[in-house]
Amino acid sequence: MSTTEKVWGVVSRFDNPTDILAAAEKARAQGYKKIDVHSPFPIHGIEKAIGVKATPLPWISLLGGTIGCLVAWYFQYWTTKDYPMIISGKPGLLDSTPAWFVIVFCFTILLCAFATLGGFMVLNDFPKFYSPLHKIKGFERATDDQFFLVVSAADPQFDQRKTRDFLAQIGGQDVTVVTD
């Protein structure tokens, strides 16, 4: 490891979900805040163990849906107001409103879906082509049969040596310091 490289975090490997769940809980109890877990499948209870906060994503979806609803309604109002649909016994401008609801409904869903997907991408830093974790040998097994606990260097309590020792002590294997 070259001394000019910035330390990014410490990674340790576990070989089953029960151990990593217990380890994550211990790390939280120790006071670590910026920890993350890489696992091939969702582990029930892990979001509590590593202290994942409630996501603001529903609010982003609601915002997208509301904008879609209003824009679709206004667009139809705007295009109709000078050219009213004076057919099928609906002479008035607002008499046509029921017909607009189909578009309003679809556009609400469309913008809500876009907002949800976009919000999800932004909140998760997607698309992400590089992570310092890729440098670790064997990390690809996080998509197969191994579980990785990461303590970020951004954690206020992070100390390269102490954190490394702590992870080894709570049962982590191949404890590695990762540089960016």
Next chain:
Amino acid sequence: MESPKIPFDPATAKAPTSWKGLSVLLALVGAGLAAGAWFIQKDHSRFAHAYLVGFMLVALIGTGALMFVMLQQLSRAGWSVSSRRIAEGWMSSLFLLVLLFIPLVLLAKQGHLYAWLTDFGAAAVKNAGNIPDADRLAAHVHHMSEKKAFWLNESSWLARSAFYLVAWVILAALILRRSFATDVADKEGAAANTTFIGKLSAPGIPLLGLTLTFASFDWVMSLQFDWYSTIFGVIHFADSMVLIASLLIISVACIQGKGLMKGAVNVEHKHDLAKWLFAFNTFFAFVSYAQFIIIWFADIPEETVWYHRHAADGWSLLGWISLFGHFFVIFFLLMSRHMKRNHFVTVLVSIWAILMAIVHLYWEIMPTMGYPVPHAAGPFGVQLADILVIAGLLTLSFAAFLFTLSGRNLVAVGDPRLQEGLKFENY
């Protein structure tokens, strides 16, 4: 406020046998209310229509419960096991429905309900006098009687109604029997009984779907015999799902308030019941609007006749309440996860949803009084007798619920998926 999670205490699973006495008392009260309505209501046609509102309410509670139970059993759901017995209790409304069908037939045979049962309202049109286009209306009625009498006649209506009722009663009785059997059976026996209900549900669901659709056609849509809408039964199905979700939320809250079913239904299960209510309430709005917009867009007289009738003389108010109260209020109140997990909010919304389902049925049925004579229903108004008979039939439904579950386990303790269901969590 989220209610805290406590472990399930099987000692609190059994309902007291005193429920039986209570149910008899409530049955007397319910019958008394309905009978009182009959005595204070001078207009027998109005009574018959209000009775039909109550009858449909009981029918939708029963079929909603039956559909809920069959869906859960067929999909082998875990989350609903601990509250499913309560739905099975509400299924007993279907047995009650057979009894309630007798007064309906008597009222109908006296000519208070369905114009097609006699002469398609030809005499009423003639006697009404002073109606615009009376000749054209009379010709229309005559045309309808020639075209529709093969389906809308007394004997075939009775035969079809009997078929629906018998099908529902058989399904409900088989499921109830097998479900109660799991409480006392050993592990293999309980598994076999549960599998049986699942297998019965596979043909049961389409059977119930079709019979509920046709029952809606025969019992409600035929009030306005010259109008038709294929989605009409689906609207009732959506309301039946709203009703059963609401009833489950309220029943569980009341029963747990009495110290029973401790820990069996926790915030996760209530969250899912609220999701169910939210989903089917939205579905209700979707299919109701679909029916409306197709008719509104085309604007063909033979189709718009229903909305004209139900908007005339101030009755449109109930339609607006259905749109805003039934859909928007519940939609916005239950949209957030925090609201769906809030005990008080879900119970209040459930009470509101039941009220809205009644308002919707009232709107569908009451304005057809005196059909096909225009404006025969009179201006919009709710009379005490209408409320009494609907409340009476709802009380009878509650009595049937208490009677069925009295002294029984309120949680299907023998169900093989109970442990899975208790552990369930919304991640």
